[in-house]
Amino acid sequence: MSTATFAGVPVEVDAEGFMTNPDEWTPEIAEEIARQNGIDPLTERHWAVIDFCRRDNEAKGTPPTVRRITKQAGVPTKEMYQLFPKGPGILAAKISGLTKPKGCI
Amino acid sequence: MKKLVILGGGTAGTLMSAKMRRALPRDEWSITIVDQDDDHVYQPGLLFIPFGMYERRDVIRSRARYVPKGVDLMLSGIDVIEPDDNRVRLADGTLLPYDFLVIATGSRIAPAELEGLTGPGWQKSIFDFYTLDGALKLHQALEDFRGGRLVLNVQEMPIKCPVAPLEFLFLADWYFHERGMRDKVELVYATPLDGAFTKPTASALLGGVMEEKGIQVETLFNAGEVDSEKRILSSWDEREIPYDLLVSIPTNMGSEAIERSDMGDELAFVPTDKHTLQAEVAPNVFVIGDATDLPSSKAGSVAHFQGGILEQNLLDAIAGRAPCADFDGHANCFVETGFGKALLIDFNYDVEPLPGRFPLAKVGPLKLLEESRMNHWGKLAFRWIYWNQLLSGRELPFVDSHMSMTGKKAPKDNPVAHVAA
Incomplete structure (x- = not known):
């Protein structure tokens, strides 16, 4: 565990920079993590995904998979890759202040 | 007469029927398994079929032979489960x-989930080995292979037996x-994960084994389409991997009966x-094995x-009490590494695979996270254990349902492992 400062706020992050406490997250933090990952600005479509990720994480206790986001939030896979290039599931979780999705177990 | 119904006569369903038949009085409870x-398939054996190490007869037996006396086996498809009415419609x-x-309905491959996978190249230059039919056809394709690029792609997580693609x-x-042709074959592993495996210690070690063996790894590769005319696998972020032979681990999904019952998540696994x-759907419904949506391995x-x-x-x-036994996510897997050797990993929800000895500290005889011949013999011996002990719902000597830290070496920088120790 270490501390990182986003938008002037110190928060706890893991070794890969994922926030460990979703309650410390703010929309300003999301914007800064997005910028550091080459996404600027966050559009309405980004926010639709981020809002879903946060709600779903609260309900389920784990960040949603890309498949779950596409089905439940109505954002097609192709668009997910445009919004969050490379690894949309991982990047969306990071920007949403959630832990790294556990793909494999 | 009260009724316990078990859906699915695979590993989980069969061993549960045996356990419950011993536990429930015969004059009060009937047990039916559907x-x-x-055909009961010894699924760990499917891995060996493409390489001619096992044949069809080594992995398939009659389900009826393993369903204990006093349990009715019904051979029928399942239409829907109706939990509000406490009944199943066949x-x-x-x-x-x-x-x-x-519910022990397991998981299945869903190749139609990837565009082009089941097109003209299916079972010609594209194969799976998660079905007996696929594994047998892949065996023939490997025998006929004269060299080129063999690509193994994991379409999407979670999959049954997450180590099988590496093996x-x-x-x-x-x-x-x-066959004296390794120099004519390029081996490529295209995975949606960010490494060989996600658990850090095992991922680093297995990644090292891949490198030693000259296997290329393409990480964070989320396949979006297969063009089987041009033999190109492409990802959503527009990377292209040409192949001569594509071995696919297609999307794994729960049973279609779960989908029809509207009881599953987006992959038809049961919450x-x-x-x-x-x-989650009802207090008198329980789920076991691959059919669950648990964050444990499907194995x-x-x-x-x-x-x-x-x-x-x-x-x-x-008995009307609240269920209090607590599953910890315990998994234990042999990982074949070739040349007659294997690794063994033992882990749970909280503790990643660690090095050490298993099941007894210092003695072993199996080594954790380290290649050995003994581990390979262990994997081969497991087939006997599976048919003769595991399916009858017996405990295995020295191995408890809950993971044990005995024999494991916790790394100093892993606080989770320390807590659990």
């Missing part, structure tokens, strides 16, 4: 009422060496309490460990 056919319309239900590549490396194994060892927990929780629920 499966669509009488394919022919027959209604099967229950007092308690165990396939390790065995392919060995197989082509033996289940990760500790008690109770289905026979997991079904076995869950079995001990589920037996206690079913008996509690039947």
Whole structure:
């Protein structure tokens, strides 16, 4: 565990920079993590995904998979890759202040 | 007469039927197990079929032979589960009422989920080995292979037996060496994960084994389409991997009966309490094995460990008590690394695979996270254990349902492992 400062706020992050406490997250933090990952600005479509990720994480206790986001939030896979290039599931979780999705177990 | 119905006569369903038949009085409880056919496949053996190490007859037996006396086996498809009415509707319309239900319907491959996968190249230059038919056809394709690029792609997580794709590549490396043509074959692993495996210590080690064997790894590769005319696998972020032979681990999904019953998540796995194994849908429905949505591995060892927990929780629920046995996510997997050696990993929800000895500290005889011949013999011997002990719901010597830290070496920088120790 270490501390990182986003938008002037110190928060706890893991070794890969994922926030460990979703309650410390703010929309300003999301914007800064997005910028550091080459996404600027966050559009309405980004926010639709981020809002879903946060709600779903609260309900389920784990960040949603890309498949779950596409089905439940109505954002097609192709668009997910445009919004969050490379690894949309991982990047969306990071920007949403959630832990790294556990793909494999 | 009260009724316990078990859906699925695979590893989990069969071992649960045996445990519950011993636990429940025969004059009070009937137990019925439903499966669509009488073919019980020893799934860990499918890995060996493409390389000619096993044949069809080594992996398939009659389900009826392993369903214990006093349990009725019904060979029928399942239409839907109706949890509000405590009954299951079978394919022919027959209604099967229950007092308690165990869902053990497993997982299946869904190749149609990737565009182009089941196109003109399917079973010509594209194969799976998660079905007996696929594994047998892949064997022929490997025998006929004269060289080129073999790409193994994991379409999407979670998959049954998350180490099987790595084992396939390790065995392919060995197989082509033996045939004296390893220098004519390029082996590529295209995975949606960010490494060989996600658990950090094992991922670093397995990644090292891949490198040693000259297997290329393409990480964060989320396949979006296969063009089987041009033989190109492309990802959503527009990377292209040409192949001569594509071995696919297609999307894994739960049973179609779960989909029809509208009881699954987006992959038709059943939402289940990760500790008690109770289905979210109703207190008299429990789920075991691959059919669950738990964040544990989909593997026979997991079904076995869950079995001990589920037996206690079913008996509690039947007696009107709250289920209190607590599943910890325990999994135990042999990982074939080729040339007659294997690794062994043992882990749970909280503790990643660690080095050490298993099951006894210092003695072993099996080594954790380290290649050895003994581990390979262990994997081969496991087939006997599977048919003769595991399916009858017996505990295995020295191996508990809950993971033990005995013999494991916790790294100093892993606080989780320390807490659990």
